[in-house]
Amino acid sequence: AQKITQTQPGMFVQEKEAVTLDCTYDTSDPSYGLFWYKQPSSGEMIFLIYQGSYDQQNATEGRYSLNFQKARKSANLVISASQLGDSAMYFCAMRASGNTPLVFGKGTRLSVIA
């Protein structure tokens, strides 16, 4: 079974600063995918970034990057140059090989301060 742990219930960051949201995972499957989703107060789930277990390089997508440390089983999300619109819940999720469901962490609420 897969497990995702997000230890930061809430984070604050100053506008234009970078912030790291922590995520650790546990799985016995050698092939898996790691995902980050953003959930604004309006409730929708927005896919941000993906990292595969066999990817050699850290994923990047605009201002989002994923700090993937396989030996430590961590997949932290880094948001650079924070904007007020980044204020939201952020969920780390993983999916093992095959048509398996996403397993989510409890989320981190990010608040960007002007």
Next chain:
Amino acid sequence: EPEVTQTPSHQVTQMGQEVILRCVPISNHLYFYWYRQILGQKVEFLVSFYNNEISEKSEIFDDQFSVERPDGSNFTLKIRSTKLEDSAMYFCASSSEGVSNQPQHFGDGTRLSIL
């Protein structure tokens, strides 16, 4: 950009009533999912669906729940006799392939309130 569409956005139902939540997945996607999120809690998997049958379901997905793909575009979740604890946000998701490197794209959700 194609998106997953869910209707209604908000459903209020009396306890014991049946409710049907509707989803239109992205058109070329073949794998469909329902998740729920009780207020303030994490997102939980309910069921996955492929090739007109359930692929996997969680413990939450008991006999009160059913899914259907009645035509080529819609994917529905039915709750037969709703309970207070069914109050949650229900998300439909779809993906193009059932492999670990494909993201699941979520709809905006249906907020279900049971009175």
